[in-house]
Amino acid sequence: EKGGYPDFMLKEIHEQPRVIRDTLAGRLVGGALSIDELDLTVEELNLIDRVYVIACGTSYHAGLIAKNLIEGWARIPCEVEVASEFRYRNPIITPTTLVVAVSQSGETADTLAAIRDARVKGARVFGITNVLGSPVARESDGVIYTKANKEIAVASTKSFLGQVVSLTLLALLLAQVKGKLKTNQVRFLFRELADTAEQVERILSDTSAIKEAARACVDAKSALFVGRGMGSAIACEGALKLKEISYLHAEAYPAGEMKHGPIALIDEGFPVIAVATKSPVYDKVISNLQESRARGATVVAVATEGDEEIRKYADHVIYIPKVRDAFSAITASVPLQLFARAIAVERGCDVDQPRNLAKSVTVE
Ligand code: M6R
Numbered sequence: 001e002k003g004g005y006p007d008f009m010l011k012e013i014h015e016q017p018r019v020i021r022d023t024l025a026g027r028l029v030g031g032a033l034s035i036d037e038l039d040l041t042v043e044e045l046n047l048i049d050r051v052y053v054i055a056c057g058t059s060y061h062a063g064l065i066a067k068n069l070i071e072g073w074a075r076i077p078c079e080v081e082v083a084s085e086f087r088y089r090n091p092i093i094t095p096t097t098l099v100v101a102v103s104q105s106g107e108t109a110d111t112l113a114a115i116r117d118a119r120v121k122g123a124r125v126f127g128i129t130n131v132l133g134s135p136v137a138r139e140s141d142g143v144i145y146t147k148a149n150k151e152i153a154v155a156s157t158k159s160f161l162g163q164v165v166s167l168t169l170l171a172l173l174l175a176q177v178k179g180k181l182k183t184n185q186v187r188f189l190f191r192e193l194a195d196t197a198e199q200v201e202r203i204l205s206d207t208s209a210i211k212e213a214a215r216a217c218v219d220a221k222s223a224l225f226v227g228r229g230m231g232s233a234i235a236c237e238g239a240l241k242l243k244e245i246s247y248l249h250a251e252a253y254p255a256g257e258m259k260h261g262p263i264a265l266i267d268e269g270f271p272v273i274a275v276a277t278k279s280p281v282y283d284k285v286i287s288n289l290q291e292s293r294a295r296g297a298t299v300v301a302v303a304t305e306g307d308e309e310i311r312k313y314a315d316h317v318i319y320i321p322k323v324r325d326a327f328s329a330i331t332a333s334v335p336l337q338l339f340a341r342a343i344a345v346e347r348g349c350d351v352d353q354p355r356n357l358a359k360s361v362t363v364e
Contacts, residue, residue, distance in 0.1 A: 009153035009245070009351045013337050014204055016161045020197040020330065022147035023165040024190070033173050033186050038126060038142040045177040048098045051078040052123075053167070054086050054114045055102035056361070058156040058240060062102055062128075062163035064233035065329040069171035072326070074178050083110035084364075086117075093121040100126045100170065104151060104159040105360035106134025113364075115139050128166050130159045144170070153352045154359050155244050157337045160237065161200075164329050168193060192323070196330045199321040203334045207342075210335050213300040213316035214342035216271075223248060223271040224262055225336075226255040228285055230328050231275030237329075238273060238336035245351045246344040255288040268296035273339070274314070275332050278304040279325040289313040300339075302332050 005011035027033060038045075051070055053063030063080035070078040081091075083101075087110060093099070099118040103111045106129035115125050115136065127140030130148045137143040146162030172189060175181040181189070217223060223242060225235035232254040239252040253262050255274065266272065272292045276285045289299055290313055301314035304322050311317055318335045344351045 007153065007352050009155055009157060009341055012151055012153055012158045013334065013341070015149070015158050016334065017197040017201045017204070019146070019148045019158045019162045020165055020200065021194070023162050024169070024194050027169060028187065028190055031187060032183050033169065033176055033190060035144060035169060035173050037144055038173075040124065040142065042177055044124075045174065047096045048076060048124075048174065050092070050094070050097045051076050051100060052086070052091065052097065052118070053078065053080045053100045053102060054083045054111060054118070056083050056108050056110055058160050058237060059102040059104060059111075059163060061233060061237040061240065062160055062167055063100075064236060065164050065230065066100070066167035066171060068230055068233065069168055069326055070174060073171050073181055074174035075180050076174060076178070083108065083114040087114045093118060093123045095122045097123040098126065099123045100128060100167070101136055101140060102128045102163055102167070103134075103136045104130045104146070104148075104156055104163070106131040106136035107360050107362050109362050109364050112136060112139065126170070128163055130162060154354055154357050155241055155340075155351070160333065161330060164333075165193070168327070189326075193327060196323060196327050199323060199331050200334055203320055203331060207338050209316065209318045210338045211342050213318060214339050214346065216298055216316060217300065218343055218346045220248060220269070220271045222265065223250045223273060224265065225250060225252040225273045226258065226285070226288060227275030228255050228281040229279060230325055231255070231277065231279065231281070231285065231332070234275045234329050234332045234336070235273070237333055238275075238340070241337055241340035242343060244357060245340055245354050246347050246349055247355070248343060248347070255285050258288050258291065263291065263295065266292055266295040266297045270297050271300065272297040273300045273336070274302070275328075276301040276303050276310060276314070277320065277325075277328050277332055278307065278322065279328065286310075286313055302335055
């Protein structure tokens with residue numbers, strides 16, 4: 001059942017290129033992007049003036065990535081909120097508000113309650129889920145399936161990538177409808193997005209640098225994950241994976257916030273894991289790495305292939321193929337999943353069934 005892998009988590013990590021391909025299959029119809037399941041006319045889509053992405057845990061992190069894309073491409077204000085917060089406050093919702101509920105299981109209690117509340121208040125709700133006919137699918141106005149197939153490991157990996165790809169499609173669609181991106185630009189971006197399947201395959205084909213970095217951090221008590229922009233959202237997911245399966249305390253911070261507090265944690269050998277891929281904020285991340293290094297941190301950097309300079313600022317470099325910043329979550333998340341798993345295995349943890357956690361959280 002594990003297909004020759006020692007655990008489901010590793011098997012599922014290796015399924016990710018397939019998930020990307022399946023999630024994108026059939027989306028480019030006659031040269032234009034289409035998501036028929038959304039069940040909204042172009043006119044209705046065009047009226048959307050506010051987006052909320054509502055989710056929990058890893059699915060919430062997919063939302064953080066989507067915010068960058070929806071605001072960046074479609075220029076629609078987008079907020080990302082943890083479902084258990086959203087449901088107990090009084091968010092501003094009008095008939096032109098789109099609520100996107102993201103849930104692998106499709107049965108998370110808080111996410112479902114948020115969907116119901118949003119619909120009562122008049123929002124249109126799209127569900128993004130991995131489970132056919134799940135409550136999230138049934139109770140939303142439209143649904144996109146992530147095509148990850150059944151995910152068994154408690155820690156989400158392949159469903160996260162499916163969510164990020166689906167949300168990327170949604171952002172492209174909104175940008176297309178709003179006229180912020182031309183059809184040929186959308187087509188071009190779609191093809192680049194499809195190329196990430198092969199890039200993830202390449203990452204999976206040689207994981208030696210990831211294992212080496214993990215060995216250097218295995219005895220740590222705590223770790224800090226940092227990044228800026230997209231990298232900051234990716235760092236959140238990296239930290240969650242590590243704490244879930246290795247029980248090592250991990251926190252994510254936007255790198256620019258380091259000197260406002262977390263830098264006090266750093267002493268000799270403290271692991272700082274940085275998303276330092278080439279992006280408009282690369283130089284800023286580098287200066288944060290210098291500050292960490294100067295205080296004795298062991299720096300692990302996820303960096304872009306060909307970037308030799310990064311070696312001056314990091315003790316361990318994990319290279320990944322070059323992709324545009326908008327797609328960096330798809331590639332950069334994969335080494336962080338493997339990093340967390342490698343540490344958990346070294347520490348003798350059950351990576352598929354971490355203590356205190358359940359695969360779906362159907363109670364509040
Ligand atoms: O099924 P959902 O996506 O609604 O679940 C949300 C979270 O419970 C889930 O992502 C959790 O954080 C995972 N264990 C992450 O690996």
